Amino acid sequence: xxxxxxxxxxxxxxxxxxxxxxxxxxxRVREKLPHLHPEILAEGQTLTPGLAREDILYLxxxxxxxxxxxxxxxxxRCCGYQIIHIGENCPLRCSYCILQAYFQDRVLKxxxxxxxxxxxxxxxxxxxxxxxxxxxxGEFTDSLVxxxxxxxxxxxxxxxxxxxxxxxxxxxxxxxLSWMDAVRDPxxxxxxxxxxxxxxxxxxxxxxxxxxxxxxxxxxxxxxxxFRVCLHFDPVIHxxxxxxxxxxxxxxxxxHLRPSQIAYVSMGSFRHMPDLxxxxxxxxxxxxxxxxxxxxxxxxxxxxxxxxxxxQLRFLAGKLQNGGLDxxxxxxxxxxxxxxAVLGRTPDELGGLYRHLMAQAFGD
Amino acid sequence: MSTAAASSPAPExxxxxxxxxxxxxxxxxxxxxxSAPTPALIRSLERHGQLVxxxxxxxxxxxxxxxxxxxxxxxxxxxxxxxxxxxGSLDEMARGLAHMQSNIDRELNDAQVVAAMRYFRSIPSxxxxxxxxxxxxxxxxKRLRLxxxxxxxxxxxxxxxxxxxxxxAELLAGFPREELPGLEPLFNSLSWSRGNAVNxxxxxxxxxxxxxxxxxxxxxxxxxxxxxxxxxxPKDVMTRIAFEVRRRRFPRLSALERDFAEAARKTSAxxxxxxxxxxxxxxxxxxxxxxVKSPAELRAAATELTLIAARKDLASLFPAEDS
Ligand code: SF4
Numbered sequence: 001x002x003x004x005x006x007x008x009x010x011x012x013x014x015x016x017x018x019x020x021x022x023x024x025x026x027x028r029v030r031e032k033l034p035h036l037h038p039e040i041l042a043e044g045q046t047l048t049p050g051l052a053r054e055d056i057l058y059l060x061x062x063x064x065x066x067x068x069x070x071x072x073x074x075x076x077r078c079c080g081y082q083i084i085h086i087g088e089n090c091p092l093r094c095s096y097c098i099l100q101a102y103f104q105d106r107v108l109k110x111x112x113x114x115x116x117x118x119x120x121x122x123x124x125x126x127x128x129x130x131x132x133x134x135x136x137x138g139e140f141t142d143s144l145v146x147x148x149x150x151x152x153x154x155x156x157x158x159x160x161x162x163x164x165x166x167x168x169x170x171x172x173x174x175x176x177l178s179w180m181d182a183v184r185d186p187x188x189x190x191x192x193x194x195x196x197x198x199x200x201x202x203x204x205x206x207x208x209x210x211x212x213x214x215x216x217x218x219x220x221x222x223x224x225x226x227f228r229v230c231l232h233f234d235p236v237i238h239x240x241x242x243x244x245x246x247x248x249x250x251x252x253x254x255x256h257l258r259p260s261q262i263a264y265v266s267m268g269s270f271r272h273m274p275d276l277x278x279x280x281x282x283x284x285x286x287x288x289x290x291x292x293x294x295x296x297x298x299x300x301x302x303x304x305x306x307x308x309x310x311x312q313l314r315f316l317a318g319k320l321q322n323g324g325l326d327x328x329x330x331x332x333x334x335x336x337x338x339x340x341a342v343l344g345r346t347p348d349e350l351g352g353l354y355r356h357l358m359a360q361a362f363g364d
Numbered sequence: 365m366s367t368a369a370a371s372s373p374a375p376e377x378x379x380x381x382x383x384x385x386x387x388x389x390x391x392x393x394x395x396x397x398x399s400a401p402t403p404a405l406i407r408s409l410e411r412h413g414q415l416v417x418x419x420x421x422x423x424x425x426x427x428x429x430x431x432x433x434x435x436x437x438x439x440x441x442x443x444x445x446x447x448x449x450x451x452g453s454l455d456e457m458a459r460g461l462a463h464m465q466s467n468i469d470r471e472l473n474d475a476q477v478v479a480a481m482r483y484f485r486s487i488p489s490x491x492x493x494x495x496x497x498x499x500x501x502x503x504x505x506k507r508l509r510l511x512x513x514x515x516x517x518x519x520x521x522x523x524x525x526x527x528x529x530x531x532x533a534e535l536l537a538g539f540p541r542e543e544l545p546g547l548e549p550l551f552n553s554l555s556w557s558r559g560n561a562v563n564x565x566x567x568x569x570x571x572x573x574x575x576x577x578x579x580x581x582x583x584x585x586x587x588x589x590x591x592x593x594x595x596x597x598p599k600d601v602m603t604r605i606a607f608e609v610r611r612r613r614f615p616r617l618s619a620l621e622r623d624f625a626e627a628a629r630k631t632s633a634x635x636x637x638x639x640x641x642x643x644x645x646x647x648x649x650x651x652x653x654x655x656v657k658s659p660a661e662l663r664a665a666a667t668e669l670t671l672i673a674a675r676k677d678l679a680s681l682f683p684a685e686d687s
Contacts, residue, residue: 297646306648
């Protein structure tokens with residue numbers, strides 16, 4: 001058994017739907033976790049996680065749609081990418097993570113019926129052969145956090161190699177590059193890492209996340225192998241000393257990467273529904289940033305007061321621009337007014353955010 | 365005697381007795397709803413005598429009062445004997461239940477429900493189901509959650525329950541215990557509405573957590589003492605305290621609101637136009653409204669609008685544009 005990364009050490013149970021018992025993913029998990037005897041759920045049975053405070057890995061036969069639209073909002077500019085749904089939940093513990101409001105248990109679900117996924121993707125992509133897709137897996141889980149057990153992303157990049165019109169983003173806070181050698185065309189895979197101020201990484205990204213330095217070294221490795229990488233400043237958090245913190249992170253980025261190696265960089269101010277605030281205050285009582293000056297945005301979410309947010313995003317964008325990034329920069333879920341105030345242009349001036357990011361992703 | 369027996373109206377072995385009021389032990393913690401005799405009760409006892417016996421447990425050397433404290437107090441003041449109904453030997457739980465049952469036809473306020481719950485929750489391994497049923501509390505209800513949160517506060521806070529809405533219980537319970545005395549002046553003489561109290565305590569708690577300062581010190585910083593001693597009406601005192609605490613919680617927003625109000629006042633002075641900032645500066649928009657009752661007023665409003673539009677200081681209405 002090869003040593004598993006620390007973020008997977010907390011898995012205490014493996015549960016498998018009978019229907020996916022012989023799938024490649026189930027076989028790999030058995031091989032990687034030989035000491036955990038899988039519990040098998042017959043058709044119709046459901047998993048009862050109880051009050052377990054340890055992670056349960058659940059290999060499930062998923063029956064919903066795998067390819068979905070990103071749940072943007074109509075009031076703010078959304079980046080319009082699509083999600084390939086590969087599973088739910090994450091063993092890392094970022095205080096700001098939305099997943100804690102969605103999932104109260106610690107069940108790490110993996111959709112192990114990959115054949116159904118391949119079939120659906122084949123049908124979707126074949127139905128619109130001329131259309132380009134920007135897709136990602138990091139919406140309801142971290143793209144790579146379970147990779148050492150499941151090899152899911154490796155399978156996915158292998159499968160998508162057949163579809164040059166699809167660009168896949170793998171967004172993560174861990175370092176796992178085991179999928180790299182399965183990639184047919186590096187220009188169609190965008191490894192992506194979350195960036196934040198060092199203080200936020202230390203204090204708010206609990207669990208066994210990779211350090212900023214480790215993420216950037218991994219990004220450089222990818223860049224040297226011909227990939228362009230993505231960086232996500234989301235959430236940008238308002239805390240005392242944020243200027244120094246974000247400036248330091250930008251410095252670190254340019255210590256490791258050249259602007260041309262970066263496909264795009266997103267910036268999104270911390271925003272939340274009231275439920276998430278309650279979860280954070282209960283689960284992470286030291287996280288005082290939730291008591292910043294938040295007001296209700298037009299989409300009903302709490303957002304940092306606009307002038308504060310503009311000030312912060314403008315500062316960060318300025319630092320990134322000084323380092324040589326320009327058209328790669330975009331804002332998550334912001335209005336045209338905020339775009340204008342931060343980046344001096346609106347998405348329309350870039351030809352629309354959807355099209356712009358598509359072009360950035362495909363390296364047009 | 366068992367708890368179950370005590371909850372039935374009149375146990376088989378009950379009997380009446382008469383004794384001087386001063387002989388009755390009225391110190392029981394189960395007398396959680398007892399109150400002083402009203403003038404009407406005193407008058408009735410004087411004119412008609414005691415028509416209904418008080419409830420006692422006479423199994424020990426002195427009768428122990430279970431219910432009827434007001435009558436005992438009034439009869440004691442009049443130097444008269446008390447007619448008692450002996451319920452027999454009751455444990456703590458049964459005494460509390462009997463006290464509750466004999467008063468259950470009252471309209472219960474939050475303070476009374478809390479008093480009863482504080483008594484029963486203090487009895488180790490008490491079966492709470494008859495208590496909850498009598499008090500009309502659903503086992504998993506929000507109201508019960510609030511009451512249980514309230515019970516974590518020091519007992520003296522029960523006296524403030526008329527001024528602090530029960531809805532604040534969880535918020536108050538979230539403050540470190542040593543900070544509670546700092547909050548008491550807020551509620552000693554001011555009776556807060558539910559919404560205002562919840563907002564105030566939320567702002568205080570959040571600012572306290574964010575700035576690492578105790579709630580009492582925060583209130584002092586906000587000038588609570590001066591406001592309380594300012595001679596303003598209670599309503600104005602509460603408005604002022606809430607304003608100051610909110611300003612501390614949202615300093616930048618408050619400054620923007622203040623500046624906008626000033627700019628709007630200047631810009632619309634002498635006109636019938638009203639200007640408001642509709643969404644806490646999120647959209648940067650200003651809403652302007654006018655109310656007219658005739659074509660002439662409409663024309664006048666249009667002229668006023670033209671004058672407003674010609675002003676040189678309109679930028680001050682749009683602060684977010686130039687953050
Ligand atoms: S890595 Fe992502 S998915 Fe995992 S806890 Fe952190 S924010 Fe949530």
